[in-house]
Amino acid sequence: MRILYFAWMKERIGTGAEEIDARDTATAHELVALLRARSEAHALAFEDLSAIRVAIDQEMATFDSPITGASEIAFFPPVTGG
Amino acid sequence: MDGPTSATTVSVQREDFDLGAEARHLTESSTDIGALVSFTGLVRGSAETVRAMELEHYPGMTERALETIAAEARSRWPLDGVRIIHRIGRLEPGDQIVLVLTASRHRQAAFEAGEFIMDYLKTRAPFWKREETAEGAHWVDARETDETAANRWDG
Numbered sequence: 001m002r003i004l005y006f007a008w009m010k011e012r013i014g015t016g017a018e019e020i021d022a023r024d025t026a027t028a029h030e031l032v033a034l035l036r037a038r039s040e041a042h043a044l045a046f047e048d049l050s051a052i053r054v055a056i057d058q059e060m061a062t063f064d065s066p067i068t069g070a071s072e073i074a075f076f077p078p079v080t081g082g
Numbered sequence: 083m084d085g086p087t088s089a090t091t092v093s094v095q096r097e098d099f100d101l102g103a104e105a106r107h108l109t110e111s112s113t114d115i116g117a118l119v120s121f122t123g124l125v126r127g128s129a130e131t132v133r134a135m136e137l138e139h140y141p142g143m144t145e146r147a148l149e150t151i152a153a154e155a156r157s158r159w160p161l162d163g164v165r166i167i168h169r170i171g172r173l174e175p176g177d178q179i180v181l182v183l184t185a186s187r188h189r190q191a192a193f194e195a196g197e198f199i200m201d202y203l204k205t206r207a208p209f210w211k212r213e214e215t216a217e218g219a220h221w222v223d224a225r226e227t228d229e230t231a232a233n234r235w236d237g
Contacts, residue, residue, distance in 0.1 A: 002170065004140070006140055006208065006210060007138055007210035007212070008221045011202075040105065040138050055143060057206070058140070058142055058143035058146055059143075059146075060147075065102060069111070073142070074140060074207065074208075076140070076210065077210065077221065077224070078205075078223075078224030079204070079205065079207060079208050079209055079210065079224065080204075080205035080209065080210050080211045080221075080222045080223070080224050081137070081139070081168060081180070081203060081204060081207050081209025081210070081211070082123055082168075082179075082180055082200060082203050082207075082209070082226075
């Protein structure tokens with residue numbers, strides 16, 4: 001599964017993309033638990049979930065959303081375009 | 083019925099845009115359009131406040147999100163054309179950053195759809211601004227007022 005990070009998530013984690021095996025994770029929330037355990041930087045970046053949004057296969061989703069079968073999950077701060 | 087003027091076109095680009103040229107292009111192939119509304123967003127700032135900003139986005143999702151927003155607008159108002167351009171990369175105060183054009187038979191639909199598209203774009207399209215100030219660079223925080231503005235279109 002491809003994981004993407006944008007804006008300060010990318011800076012804090014130190015990479016914009018990584019590939020992980022998340023076969024046993026059912027929801028975005030469970031995926032976050034898996035990612036938090038990867039490094040100190042991940043744990044820090046995912047500290048406050050209220051400051052993070054998630055997209056599943058390029059559609060806005062919630063942390064309760066199922067991720068089974070998804071190929072691309074992105075984490076980023078609330079958007080600030082326009 | 084679906085001629086070139088009924089098109090929705092979205093672009094995410096580094097290059098600047100020309101409002102006049104975009105407006106002509108949207109309206110030239112139909113004389114049924116009675117109203118064309120445009121919104122142009124500009125970068126605010128100065129040497130003392132924001133010196134420049136960097137626009138990051140999520141390639142692929144951004145275009146899809148803008149198309150979804152335009153489609154949602156078209157399902158709510160009778161529109162004859164929608165054009166959205168959002169710039170990315172480094173921009174300086176005074177630069178154009180976003181363009182939304184809505185064309186319709188009558189002005190109310192064009193005005194409302196333009197506002198709707200901007201409200202949704204600001205809360206749903208994956209763009210992030212990083213501002214450069216005298217104190218350094220920082221990511222811009224999302225504003226709650228933008229969320230409130232978008233929510234007024236619900237229900």
